[in-house]
Amino acid sequence: MRGERTGRVRSVDFALELPDVRGPPILWGSSYSASLMFNLAMEGGVAAGLAFSSHPPVDEDGRPVAPRFEVPVFVTWPERELGDEQRAAFDLIASERKVLFEQKGGTHGSSTLNSDSNPRAEEIWQAVLAFLKSNSAGS
Numbered sequence: 001m002r003g004e005r006t007g008r009v010r011s012v013d014f015a016l017e018l019p020d021v022r023g024p025p026i027l028w029g030s031s032y033s034a035s036l037m038f039n040l041a042m043e044g045g046v047a048a049g050l051a052f053s054s055h056p057p058v059d060e061d062g063r064p065v066a067p068r069f070e071v072p073v074f075v076t077w078p079e080r081e082l083g084d085e086q087r088a089a090f091d092l093i094a095s096e097r098k099v100l101f102e103q104k105g106g107t108h109g110s111s112t113l114n115s116d117s118n119p120r121a122e123e124i125w126q127a128v129l130a131f132l133k134s135n136s137a138g139s
Helices: 007-016 032-042 084-092 109-113 121-135
Strands: 026-030 048-052 073-077 098-102
Touching: 026 032, 026 109, 032 048, 048 109, 048 121, 073 121, 084 098, 098 121, 109 121
Parallel strands: 026 048, 048 073, 073 098
Antiparallel strands: none
C-alpha cells in the first residue's frame, strides 16, 4: 500500500494494484458518493472525477473542498436539482478543467444515464464519454 493514505482510499489503492490496471484512475460518484469523490481525488493520484447530483463537498473539518479542488472534473445535476447553490458550488471549484453539464430534465445521480428512466440519457452519455476521452491516461 501507499504509506500514509487514509482508510477511505484503500479501495482505490487496491484497484490500482490489480494486474491489468494502467495509469491513474478516474473516480465516479453519484449523490452522496459524489461528494466523497471530491475528497478522494484531493488525496492525489487520480486523473479526474465525475460527480452526479453531488452534495456540497466538504472536508473532515466541514470546510468546502471546491476552492482547493484542482483535478479535472465533470459535474451534473438534473434540471430540477440545479439551482443557484449548485452553480455557486461549481464556480468555486479551482480546477481549470471543469465541466458543468446542464441537463434538460434528467434524474437524480448516475441513474440519469439510464435511458429507461431518462429519455435524454444519450446526450448525457455523449458528454461523459467526451470528458473521459479528454481526461484519461494518454490524453
